[in-house]
Amino acid sequence: MRISKVVVNIAVGKSGEPLEKAKTILKSLVDMNPSERQAKKTIREFGIRKGEPIAVMATLRGAAAESFLRRALQAIGNRLRSSCFDDYGNFSFGLREHIELPGVRYDPNLGIYGMDISVSISRPGYRVSLRRRRRNKIGARHRVRKEEAIEFMRNFGVEIV
Numbered sequence: 001m002r003i004s005k006v007v008v009n010i011a012v013g014k015s016g017e018p019l020e021k022a023k024t025i026l027k028s029l030v031d032m033n034p035s036e037r038q039a040k041k042t043i044r045e046f047g048i049r050k051g052e053p054i055a056v057m058a059t060l061r062g063a064a065a066e067s068f069l070r071r072a073l074q075a076i077g078n079r080l081r082s083s084c085f086d087d088y089g090n091f092s093f094g095l096r097e098h099i100e101l102p103g104v105r106y107d108p109n110l111g112i113y114g115m116d117i118s119v120s121i122s123r124p125g126y127r128v129s130l131r132r133r134r135r136n137k138i139g140a141r142h143r144v145r146k147e148e149a150i151e152f153m154r155n156f157g158v159e160i161v
Helices: 017-030 062-075 146-155
Strands: 002-011 035-038 053-060 090-095 115-122
Touching: 002 017, 002 062, 017 053, 017 062, 053 062, 062 090, 062 115, 090 146
Parallel strands: none
Antiparallel strands: 002 053, 002 115, 035 053, 090 115
């Protein structure tokens, strides 16, 4: 098994200057340009219009994903709840403040933002079900189950509560 991807999302809830600050923070954390995400529907109470950019996200793969995940797990004390895992080997957790990550300094010009981190674990060969050319189904035994993902993360040095 391996870490297939790590998705880091900072949802600001409004466009403009706060979104640009969040974009700068995420760019400094992951060393790549994050993409903006638009609102799916209009919510008048929050002042959000459909199509307005309200969040930034970045997808990490390979060595960059693993190194960022190690830093993020350190920030939460290498502990995850079993309810963070779904039935398909994925798990998610959040950080209240980005400055909890090791090696990150507080910048008063940017402020403090929280983030959601989603991790997908897969086996080699899972790409067969996702590729465009000669796509095929994979068997149920080849999918990663919740128990296998928990065991994989224990080997990663994480305590499951």
